[in-house]
Amino acid sequence: MAYEVVVVGGGIGGLTVAALLAARGVGVCLLEKESRAGGCAETFEKSGYTFERGAGLYASWGAGEIHEKIFDELPVAPPETRIVSPSYVVRLPDETEIAVAQSDEEFYESLRRAFPECAASALSFYREIEPVADALFRASVAVPDLRTASKMKRAQVALSEHRVARKIYAAMNERAVERLRKTSARFRRFIDAQLQIFGQVPSDECAYLFAAVALMIPRRGMYSIRGGGSALADSLVESIKKSGGAVRLNSPVLRLSYDSSGSPRGVDLLSGETIEATRAIISNLTVWDTYGKLVGLNRTPYEVRQKLKNLRGWGAYLIFAAMDEQASARLPADHLLVLTNWQEEPERFNPESSLFMFASSTAWDARAPEGERSVTINAFTRAEEWFSFHEDDRAREEMDQAALEAWWNRMHAMMPELGGEIEVIETINPPGFYDETRRKLGMVGGVGQAIENFGMNSISHRTHWPNLFMVGDTVFPGAGIAAVTQSALIVANEITTRAVFSF
């Protein structure tokens, strides 16, 4: 069997690139190992509740943003989205709350109240990042592939953003912490908590330019999707099929197949079938798995192996719970980002036992029986530890139970208003994520946006073979559904325009 393009993996990255290519008239086949597409964004049902595997906060669904751009090309309607207001509330260990709202007035007032010890510096930090983030947002709409765009294209963007371009170039190698020197340790932890959620690293590692964009995303507005990430995945599947593309579920891919000259010519499925790709193969696997599994380490170039050796992501520990509406009514927002202890400086910020995101479904899409909500509590954990020290299932169950008890206690201590009106339904840990997505060590959420992995230093969608591409949250521009969608647009554009490029 042969197609022009074969896509391996039906996460949002694979689905979006397949939908775009099919809509542009390219013969596409998408292969997904599970019985349903969606990957990390897939929702699941249990005991009458539908749960998101993530925080359920989605960026860039506004007018002129990436999702509108994509769905304008597709023969299906986008899922229903609504802005979440405020995007979330950050709760600090001393019970201070900051509503990260879209309105400047509300947000700045919240900052003044929360950080009287450094209000002027805190406000000026946010005022400085705003124009930088706005310019970078506009640039990514004009030139989605900034990472690999020609010098000429980049120069054009710089020219159109001449007011801030110089500031952006000057900040290219700066870490966020360098702009936070005049703020208090409390404010820095407020920033650390958010950067950890969006970029997997705190301010002393995070690239300043990434921080500018990430911290402005919730200020610009985040959305929830009716039906969660699966509704987006289902629309994309429908779109691929409507445009004449093929979606094959329950079809695990084993590896690339090669022609006699050693170039990739298609994929071998676990079933023994080979599917040829006459134009391109697109991997939606993580960069570790694209090379480790599809390409094979013996065919992976030395410099890629070196880069991968030092590249790590976090694991996630998630609790899925059922909450009564009465408890929900007592909360300041549907989404709370909670820091449980300060970790006084010079101690380095470590999210492992100090940070969680409490994400409730919304009133307009409760995904629960009448009078209840479904909740996902999302914490960081070191993925390796779930594999290296606990190799059998029983030991992992014990580790899961210990993690559940620890996080449940922290949650009740920091959110007393929940009372007894919340109940555990299910949990998932890195081995669980591995089973479902086959991502290396169950690492999720992309790679940390430290300077060495951000922007021009990130891994691009290209590989050392001109017909093998990558989409997803471990390549430029990074994690989150909006970024993954952008990575898909970049690859679809490259395949359909076949621009001349350099690696």
Ligand SMILES: Cc1cc2nc3c(=O)[nH]c(=O)nc-3n(C[C@H](O)[C@H](O)[C@H](O)COP(=O)(O)OP(=O)(O)OC[C@H]3O[C@@H](n4cnc5c(N)ncnc54)[C@H](O)[C@@H]3O)c2cc1C
């Ligand atoms: C805890 C958590 C919270 C999050 N919260 C948010 C949020 O609130 N907002 C947001 O925008 N983003 C959020 N994200 C990030 C977002 O969900 C992911 O970045 C995104 O879904 C990743 O998509 P992907 O296409 O890169 O890959 P994946 O979702 O990993 O998809 C890869 C697909 O490939 C398939 N596959 C793997 N191996 C094979 C094989 N050999 N053959 C065939 N198929 C294969 C897998 O089954 C999977 O379907 C969150 C992530 C996590 C983990």
